[in-house]
Amino acid sequence: MRQSRAGALAKAALLSTALVGCIKRAAPPGRDLVAGVDVVGGSAVDSSNVEERLATRPPPWPRSFEGLLYDYEVFDDTVLARDLERVERYYRRKGFYEAKVRAARILRVDERHVRVEIAVDEGPVVEVRRSDLSGLASLPHDVAARALAAITLDPGDRFDEDVFEANAKAIANVLGDAGYAFARVKHHAKVDLATHTADVSFEIVQGEVARYGRVRIVGLESIPEEKVRAVLGLEEGARYSRRDVLDAQDALQNLGVFSSVEVGQDKSNAETGEVPITVVLREASLRTLRVGGGARFDVLRLSNHFRVGWEHRNFAGGMRRFNVEARPGVTYFPTRIGRFDTPTRVLPENRLHSELRQPSFIEGRTTGFVAADYSIYPLLYPIPDNADPERERVIGYHEIKASTGLERAFFAHHLFVTPSYNWQANFPFTYQGGRPDGLDAVRVSFPELYAILDFRDDRIDPRKGFYLSNSFQVAGYVFGGTVSDLRLRPEFRGFLPLSKHVTLATRVTNGFLFPSDYGETLTSAQAQADPTNPSVVRDQHKLLFRAFYSGGPNSNRGYPYRGVGPHGPVGFLVPTGENCGGALDQLPDACIRPLGGLTLWEASMEVRFPIIGPLFGATFIDASDVTRRVGEIRFNVPHISPGLGLRYQTPVGPLRIDAGYRTPWLQQLGEEDLERREGDPGTVFGLPMAIHIALGEAF
Numbered sequence: 001m002r003q004s005r006a007g008a009l010a011k012a013a014l015l016s017t018a019l020v021g022c023i024k025r026a027a028p029p030g031r032d033l034v035a036g037v038d039v040v041g042g043s044a045v046d047s048s049n050v051e052e053r054l055a056t057r058p059p060p061w062p063r064s065f066e067g068l069l070y071d072y073e074v075f076d077d078t079v080l081a082r083d084l085e086r087v088e089r090y091y092r093r094k095g096f097y098e099a100k101v102r103a104a105r106i107l108r109v110d111e112r113h114v115r116v117e118i119a120v121d122e123g124p125v126v127e128v129r130r131s132d133l134s135g136l137a138s139l140p141h142d143v144a145a146r147a148l149a150a151i152t153l154d155p156g157d158r159f160d161e162d163v164f165e166a167n168a169k170a171i172a173n174v175l176g177d178a179g180y181a182f183a184r185v186k187h188h189a190k191v192d193l194a195t196h197t198a199d200v201s202f203e204i205v206q207g208e209v210a211r212y213g214r215v216r217i218v219g220l221e222s223i224p225e226e227k228v229r230a231v232l233g234l235e236e237g238a239r240y241s242r243r244d245v246l247d248a249q250d251a252l253q254n255l256g257v258f259s260s261v262e263v264g265q266d267k268s269n270a271e272t273g274e275v276p277i278t279v280v281l282r283e284a285s286l287r288t289l290r291v292g293g294g295a296r297f298d299v300l301r302l303s304n305h306f307r308v309g310w311e312h313r314n315f316a317g318g319m320r321r322f323n324v325e326a327r328p329g330v331t332y333f334p335t336r337i338g339r340f341d342t343p344t345r346v347l348p349e350n351r352l353h354s355e356l357r358q359p360s361f362i363e364g365r366t367t368g369f370v371a372a373d374y375s376i377y378p379l380l381y382p383i384p385d386n387a388d389p390e391r392e393r394v395i396g397y398h399e400i401k402a403s404t405g406l407e408r409a410f411f412a413h414h415l416f417v418t419p420s421y422n423w424q425a426n427f428p429f430t431y432q433g434g435r436p437d438g439l440d441a442v443r444v445s446f447p448e449l450y451a452i453l454d455f456r457d458d459r460i461d462p463r464k465g466f467y468l469s470n471s472f473q474v475a476g477y478v479f480g481g482t483v484s485d486l487r488l489r490p491e492f493r494g495f496l497p498l499s500k501h502v503t504l505a506t507r508v509t510n511g512f513l514f515p516s517d518y519g520e521t522l523t524s525a526q527a528q529a530d531p532t533n534p535s536v537v538r539d540q541h542k543l544l545f546r547a548f549y550s551g552g553p554n555s556n557r558g559y560p561y562r563g564v565g566p567h568g569p570v571g572f573l574v575p576t577g578e579n580c581g582g583a584l585d586q587l588p589d590a591c592i593r594p595l596g597g598l599t600l601w602e603a604s605m606e607v608r609f610p611i612i613g614p615l616f617g618a619t620f621i622d623a624s625d626v627t628r629r630v631g632e633i634r635f636n637v638p639h640i641s642p643g644l645g646l647r648y649q650t651p652v653g654p655l656r657i658d659a660g661y662r663t664p665w666l667q668q669l670g671e672e673d674l675e676r677r678e679g680d681p682g683t684v685f686g687l688p689m690a691i692h693i694a695l696g697e698a699f
Contacts, residue, residue, distance in 0.1 A: 027072050034058055034073040035113035041120040045094050048500055054083045056116055060612050075114055095158040098123035126159045129197035135204030143178040147171050159198040171202055176242030181210035182270040210240040213274035219281040227319045230364035240275050247412045255359055257313040259284040286313045299337045299560045300380045305329025324354040334389035347431050349377040366408045373401040378431050382560050382682055384589035391575040393433035400425045416452040438534030439572045442545055443482045446475035463503045467493040483542050485515040493699055502609045507699040511548040511600030514630055518542040522628040530581050531569035540570050547596025550624040553692035557622050558641020558660030559681050560690050562594040565626025567679035592679040597626035601633055614649035640666035653696040662688040
């Protein structure tokens with residue numbers, strides 16, 4: 001038996017080797033291959049920026065994948081000679097005018113591979129001695145102040161030609177924003193190699209304040225021109241502003257009805273004082289049919305769904321966007337990660353969404369919207385290892401949502417404000433088990449003010465900047481419904497480039513819920529002693545839709561969905577035939593479920609870095625806590641979870657997998673026993689961790 005297994009393994013190894021050999025391309029005969037490139041000797045300039053400009057490149061992945069995942073990097077003496085010239089020119093642009101490449105050593109690594117080492121002598125650095133700006137006298141004081149602030153090359157700084165040219169462009173932009181469309185910025189630098197100094201000067205030739213000339217729109221076929229003009233917001237005769245032109249272009253692109261938008265400015269006739277504007281548009285396909293599907297397999301469920309949607313971007317004219325989408329699917333209960341039981345029930349589910357959006361509503365830059373949803377879905381939680389799935393009570397919901405509101409962008413599309421009115425109703429039923437008394441429908445009616453301040457450099461893949469948002473809701477009271485509360489959730493995200501390709505991302509979130517007619521069960525003894533009491537069930541049922549929870553793929557990734565925070569018996573989820581009343585430390589695991597909380601804090605820090613091609617990696621640390629009382633913030637219960645992740649870039653965002661580990665001594669800082677009060681979050685492969693697969697970054 002052992003020999004046959006060994007033989008089978010040997011045959012499998014030979015077969016895999018043969019397959020790789022067939023797929024792998026042969027290396028160019030008689031040519032050396034590049035194993036690595038190092039730029040040494042330079043300390044003031046980032047060597048990685050220099051290496052990126054070289055044509056002689058190292059392989060992006062271990063050499064065992066050469067010819068398999070990527071092409072061979074062939075060494076060429078002629079190419080290297082040109083690279084050495086590029087290195088010298090780059091150092092000189094960075095202020096090292098006497099930089100020399102002292103040597104280029106070719107170090108043999110093996111029979112076919114060489115490592116290239118480029119040694120640089122930077123020489124003395126040229127520093128800025130004087131920095132002058134003339135032509136300010138006739139400018140308004142505030143414009144002159146902004147122009148001065150645009151200069152970042154100060155005396156004592158290293159003279160960097162790229163920064164010098166960027167300063168000149170920044171001054172011109174300030175003038176353009178103030179209406180001086182025909183202004184020019186002359187810039188000159190006098191470098192003295194004897195003293196290793198540079199005198200830089202900027203001269204403003206401003207001209208007169210310009211106005212918009214004729215505004216032409218070309219390329220329209222089905223889209224009405226008057227709606228486009230309203231969104232554009234540029235009127236003939238109005239004062240010119242470079243920022244307003246860029247803002248107008250962004251507004252047209254954000255409509256989603258044009259495949260390309262180009263706003264041209266004719267500045268060839270300065271004597272007229274006018275800047276004619278030509279907007280060239282190309283309409284995208286106005287109707288789109290989307291068909292697809294997907295699957296989900298995690299600690300909560302194994303499911304698959306079908307997706308079909310239709311969108312019209314000029315519905316009934318007027319650039320109205322109407323879309324409708326259905327996502328029918330099934331969940332195979334109780335199969336999931338960690339419990340590979342054969343499904344005993346198939347739980348049907350569906351989501352139907354429709355939305356109508358009207359650009360240029362009330363005024364040119366405001367969009368009005370109306371949306372409606374109908375969903376049917378099961379409420380699922382992790383099942384303890386020793387629990388019987390057949391006794392689990394599986395609650396389902398018919399959910400109806402409706403919302404209407406306005407969207408408006410301000411300050412060059414950095415501030416977004418969305419006031420809306422929302423209505424939601426959830427009608428419970430059971431997929432499995434009986435329906436408990438007190439499990440009534442929950443209706444929530446609330447206006448919401450949602451605001452975003454966005455200064456990220458990219459909304460899909462940000463590398464620097466910040467993002468600040470806040471949701472403020474007032475539910476019930478004069479607005480009706482079965483719950484009354486105030487709910488706030490501010491969030492901050494920051495992004496900082498650590499190097500050219502590595503980004504530090506951070507997130508801090510708070511949540512505060514002020515209920516007026518529910519929430520007592522979070523601290524009452526009755527909920528623990530008699531969780532199936534109808535009054536307890538009603539209160540906990542309201543909390544389900546309004547309370548805060550933490551844990552999951554976009555939260556604390558070391559925990560399963562809703563795994564952080566208060567746990568205990570939830571009356572409408574008590575398993576069939578189970579007695580879940582009494583002291584927590586005496587209850588079976590099947591009784592313990594997330595209760596939610598009134599106060600939330602979450603914090604995350606993540607370093608994102610490239611691996612190869614569209615594959616990226618991440619290391620992260622998440623922390624969070626949820627508490628039962630308003631304003632009770634506990635930093636001594638941080639639930640810290642470090643972890644690792646992979647991201648694969650797709651056209652619709654990164655597909656990611658994250659694995660978070662609950663560091664045992666960093667869940668609570670003290671002697672407090674959280675296990676019974678917060679339940680058992682489960683393990684993966686016997687380790688205190690969670691694995692999440694999702695589309696899009698966690699934040």
